[in-house]
Amino acid sequence: xxxxxxxxxxxxxxxxxxxxxxxxxxxxxxxxxxxxxxxxxxxxxxxxxxxxxxxxxxxxxxxxxxxxxxxxxxxxxxxxxxxxxxxxxxxxxxxxxxxxxxxxxxxxxxxxxxxxxxxxxxxxxxxxxxxxxxxxxxxxxxxxxxxxxxxxxxxxxxxxxxxxxxxxxxxxxxxxxxxxxxxxxxxxxxxxxxxxxxxxxxxxxxxxxxxxxxxxxxxxxxxxxxxxxxxxxxxxxxxxxxxxxxxxxxxxxxxxxxxxxxxxxxxxxxxxxxxxxxxxxxxxxxxxxxxxxxxxxxxxxxxxxxxxxxxxxxxxxxxxxxxxxxxxxxxxxxxxxxxxxxxxxxxxxxxxxxxxxxxxxxxxxxxxxxxxxxxxxxxxxxxxxxxxxxxxxxxxxxxxxxxxxxxxxxxxxxxxxxxxxxxxxxxxxxxxxxxxxxxxxxxxxxxxxxxxxxxxxxxxxxxxxxxxxxxxxxxxxxxxxxxxxxxxxxxxxxxxxxxxxxxxxxxxxxxxxxxxxxxxxxxxxxxxxxxxxxxxxxxxxxxxxxxxxxxxxxxxxxxxxxxxxxxxxxxxxxxxxxxxxxxxxxxxxxxxxxxxxxxxxxxxxxxxxxxxxxxxxxxxxxxxxxxxxxxxxxxxxxxxxxxxxxxxxxxxxxxxxxxxxxxxxxxxx
Amino acid sequence: xxxxxxxxxxxxxxxxxxxxxxxxxxxxxxxxxxxxxxxxxxxxxxxxxxxxxxxxxxxxxxxxxxxxxxxxxxxxxxxxxxxxxxxxxxxxxxxxxxxxxxxxxxxxxxxxxxxxxxxxxxxxxxxxxxxxxxxxxxxxxxxxxxxxxxxxxxxxxxxxxxxxxxxxxxxxxxxxxxxxxxxxxxxxxxxxxxxxxxxxxxxxxxx
Numbered sequence: 001x002x003x004x005x006x007x008x009x010x011x012x013x014x015x016x017x018x019x020x021x022x023x024x025x026x027x028x029x030x031x032x033x034x035x036x037x038x039x040x041x042x043x044x045x046x047x048x049x050x051x052x053x054x055x056x057x058x059x060x061x062x063x064x065x066x067x068x069x070x071x072x073x074x075x076x077x078x079x080x081x082x083x084x085x086x087x088x089x090x091x092x093x094x095x096x097x098x099x100x101x102x103x104x105x106x107x108x109x110x111x112x113x114x115x116x117x118x119x120x121x122x123x124x125x126x127x128x129x130x131x132x133x134x135x136x137x138x139x140x141x142x143x144x145x146x147x148x149x150x151x152x153x154x155x156x157x158x159x160x161x162x163x164x165x166x167x168x169x170x171x172x173x174x175x176x177x178x179x180x181x182x183x184x185x186x187x188x189x190x191x192x193x194x195x196x197x198x199x200x201x202x203x204x205x206x207x208x209x210x211x212x213x214x215x216x217x218x219x220x221x222x223x224x225x226x227x228x229x230x231x232x233x234x235x236x237x238x239x240x241x242x243x244x245x246x247x248x249x250x251x252x253x254x255x256x257x258x259x260x261x262x263x264x265x266x267x268x269x270x271x272x273x274x275x276x277x278x279x280x281x282x283x284x285x286x287x288x289x290x291x292x293x294x295x296x297x298x299x300x301x302x303x304x305x306x307x308x309x310x311x312x313x314x315x316x317x318x319x320x321x322x323x324x325x326x327x328x329x330x331x332x333x334x335x336x337x338x339x340x341x342x343x344x345x346x347x348x349x350x351x352x353x354x355x356x357x358x359x360x361x362x363x364x365x366x367x368x369x370x371x372x373x374x375x376x377x378x379x380x381x382x383x384x385x386x387x388x389x390x391x392x393x394x395x396x397x398x399x400x401x402x403x404x405x406x407x408x409x410x411x412x413x414x415x416x417x418x419x420x421x422x423x424x425x426x427x428x429x430x431x432x433x434x435x436x437x438x439x440x441x442x443x444x445x446x447x448x449x450x451x452x453x454x455x456x457x458x459x460x461x462x463x464x465x466x467x468x469x470x471x472x473x474x475x476x477x478x479x480x481x482x483x484x485x486x487x488x489x490x491x492x493x494x495x496x497x498x499x500x501x502x503x504x505x506x507x508x509x510x511x512x513x514x515x516x517x518x519x520x521x522x523x524x525x526x527x528x529x530x531x532x533x534x535x536x537x538x539x540x541x542x543x544x545x546x547x548x549x550x551x552x553x554x555x556x557x558x559x560x561x562x563x564x565x566x567x568x569x570x571x572x573x574x575x576x577x578x579x580x581x582x583x584x585x586x587x588x589x590x591x592x593x594x595x596x597x598x599x600x601x602x603x604x605x606x607x608x609x610x611x612x613x614x615x616x617x618x619x620x621x622x623x624x625x626x627x628x629x630x631x632x633x634x635x636x637x638x639x640x641x642x643x644x645x646x647x648x649x650x651x652x653x654x655x656x657x658x659x660x661x662x663x664x665x666x667x668x669x
Numbered sequence: 670x671x672x673x674x675x676x677x678x679x680x681x682x683x684x685x686x687x688x689x690x691x692x693x694x695x696x697x698x699x700x701x702x703x704x705x706x707x708x709x710x711x712x713x714x715x716x717x718x719x720x721x722x723x724x725x726x727x728x729x730x731x732x733x734x735x736x737x738x739x740x741x742x743x744x745x746x747x748x749x750x751x752x753x754x755x756x757x758x759x760x761x762x763x764x765x766x767x768x769x770x771x772x773x774x775x776x777x778x779x780x781x782x783x784x785x786x787x788x789x790x791x792x793x794x795x796x797x798x799x800x801x802x803x804x805x806x807x808x809x810x811x812x813x814x815x816x817x818x819x820x821x822x823x824x825x826x827x828x829x830x831x832x833x834x835x836x837x838x839x840x841x842x843x844x845x846x847x848x849x850x851x852x853x854x855x856x857x858x859x860x861x862x863x864x865x866x867x868x869x870x871x872x873x874x875x876x
Contacts, residue, residue, distance in 0.1 A: 353689035
């Protein structure tokens with residue numbers, strides 16, 4: 001199916017049409033409005049105000065449970081005018097807005113059953129299972145419901161049936177005939193945040209899928225037996241692990257379970273994309289990961305799914321947050337084809353401990369752009385049931401302070417043409433995905449079922465109570481506290497680079513070879529073990545002219561199964577960094593702009609060598625900062641448009657949590 | 670108590686941002702010591718995952734643990750098998766028909782009623798926000814909680830209860846320019862929900 005729209009490195013490209021002969025590339029800055037949660041007579045007001053704020057794209061879910069509340073009884077506005085999707089899309093086009101649609105089936109949106117129809121979730125053949133044979137509960141504040149299984153064939157059969165119900169509406173409204181320019185496959189596909197390894201899914205269909213996964217991997221049972229030191233006659237004899245048995249040395253048995261869960265999610269997405277492709281919509285498909293850059297989620301492998309163009313990661317920072325945003329956005333920059341945040345918090349869910357002020361939100365947005373975000377959908381633009389703090393109220397009218405913040409922000413982004421610039425970090429820090437798997441697998445079953453919101457914290461039994469203490473494997477395990485993705489060496493490398501003003505992106509072993517080659521220096525977290533294919537990938541990189549590869553804290557000597565693998569150990573070009581604090585910095589690529597007392601990011605535009613510099617004060621106190629360089633430069637503040645022409649150094653004053661953007665032009669003396 | 674289709678609307682962000690502080694007022698956070706009994710010994714952690722060294726003798730007099738750890742409000746002792754039993758109860762088919770407050774009550778009751786799990790509490794503190802709410806909400810009506818910080822409006826919350834269920838959660842933000850005036854808000858509430866009696870709690874604090 002020919003697509004009339006595609007994602008680009010700068011946003012989204014719309015092919016020429018009858019009304020607009022020339023194709024055009026537009027920045028991907030959009031905001032969410034939920035039509036079914038607003039009175040239809042307020043839609044136009046909301047959309048006009050969204051446009052006046054500076055948006056050219058809006059986004060909406062299309063919830064299954066809203067449109068098919070009873071099986072086979074669809075309503076797209078005949079009974080309830082709030083469900084008139086066609087009318088909503090008509091108005092979007094009338095106002096001159098493009099639209100991104102997200103039909104799920106998983107939605108969340110603080111809906112009672114996360115957007116699924118209740119009748120679907122109560123079907124036993126849909127439900128995921130715990131190792132105890134029960135369904136897996138999701139205890140949402142409006143009531144618990146059973147989590148569906150990604151292995152359930154019935155789930156896809158029903159999803160297909162639902163998607164067909166709105167296909168004609170969407171087709172009518174797809175660009176260039178209408179305003180729809182992209183569609184999302186599912187939503188935050190991660191087992192409803194139950195991403196720990198042994199909570200689910202042990203349903204019959206899932207276990208059958210597990211066997212198929214093992215057979216695809218090993219081809220023959222004898223090869224599996226050789227790896228597991230076992231004597232199975234067939235794959236179906238294997239009992240999936242329900243927790244790490246302390247001192248068990250057969251780690252590959254557990255690694256395979258974790259890899260299966262990753263496979264299950266990738267398969268789920270693949271099926272969702274297939275179902276969407278059947279609708280023959282001439283628009284690209286994308287996905288949003290919830291927050292994980294560790295097992296069982298993988299942005300890079302999502303993007304390998306045929307038909308899936310881009311995978312982003314959602315972001316809901318706390319006030320003043322920098323560490324989550326820095327790592328997440330830089331990970332996107334180093335891993336994805338388009339660093340896109342499909343849900344960036346604007347306002348908040350009703351059962352969150354604290355809302356952000358407009359200033360706090362603005363700081364988070366600019367900080368994300370500073371660290372490499374290129375595309376964003378602000379979730380939400382208009383208040384709705386169970387969400388508040390947006391620039392528009394539920395009736396579409398303006399909420400002054402938030403509206404003004406977005407007006408200024410969109411204006412800044414457009415004036416600066418930020419989307420046409422790139423950060424082009426020269427350094428890449430690679431987390432160790434297998435270490436994340438290892439830390440995950442050495443746990444028994446996490447008992448804490450309750451979601452984290454302020455009304456129902458539940459019995460809150462700490463996960464550390466269930467972590468295995470007697471680990472008996474040959475593989476060195478990182479002792480960093482915190483989530484699976486925490487690695488001491490990676491944290492220290494980041495600190496060292498940050499303290500010395502080096503810009504870097506992040507990724508892991510699933511980074512493509514092509515993307516890897518774009519960097520001059522790679523810091524790769526490595527332990528005594530590393531799979532041969534990863535060692536080969538890094539080796540190939542290190543042998544490219546002008547590239548540097550640093551490993552640490554140690555160089556691998558074995559693979560995951562304990563077999564010798566010394567590809568990197570034998571390579572003379574590879575450097576080892578045991579202690580990141582002692583890293584020698586002279587050979588690392590430096591930017592021509594630096595600062596010793598504030599965070600800095602340099603963006604360049606290839607076509608005209610234009611430069612934008614972000615300078616950030618991430619503290620609670622005002623700061624006098626300096627940007628150092630050599631030569632004479634004219635600096636233009638992209639907010640105030642004030643100019644300064646200086647030699648060798650620009651001094652700026654930054655308020656607490658302020659981020660400034662300066663356009664820079666070289667001047668002759 | 671909580672209707673599955675409860676509407677949470679017109680939540681004025683300037684007030685709603687203080688939600689957690691207000692919840693902590695009525696349902697203060699508690700410190701729990703979690704102890705897992707395993708064949709090879711005990712494992713004990715606090716709420717934030719900090720390890721605590723204990724020997725098995727300390728379980729001979731579980732109440733003594735409250736004396737040994739004066740900062741702890743509750744001690745829970747588990748076994749893996751007991752937790753399996755507990756998990757099964759919490760994920761049985763019938764729970765999906767319950768209101769969330771009933772489910773929460775059940776999860777704590779089941780903890781105390783499952784063989785192999787012991788719960789020792791220092792006092793009868795509320796376990797979740799619905800416990801104090803249930804004491805306040807005794808009949809259908811509108812319930813207005815008005816909290817000031819040294820006299821200035823800091824937070825408010827309106828619950829609309831019909832058929833014993835909280836149907837609407839909202840704030841005075843629904844009343845436009847009247848939102849900061851208690852008397853005007855009360856009048857608006859009485860007018861909008863004319864068939865329901867209005868109950869008000871006013872609290873002034875030092876936040």
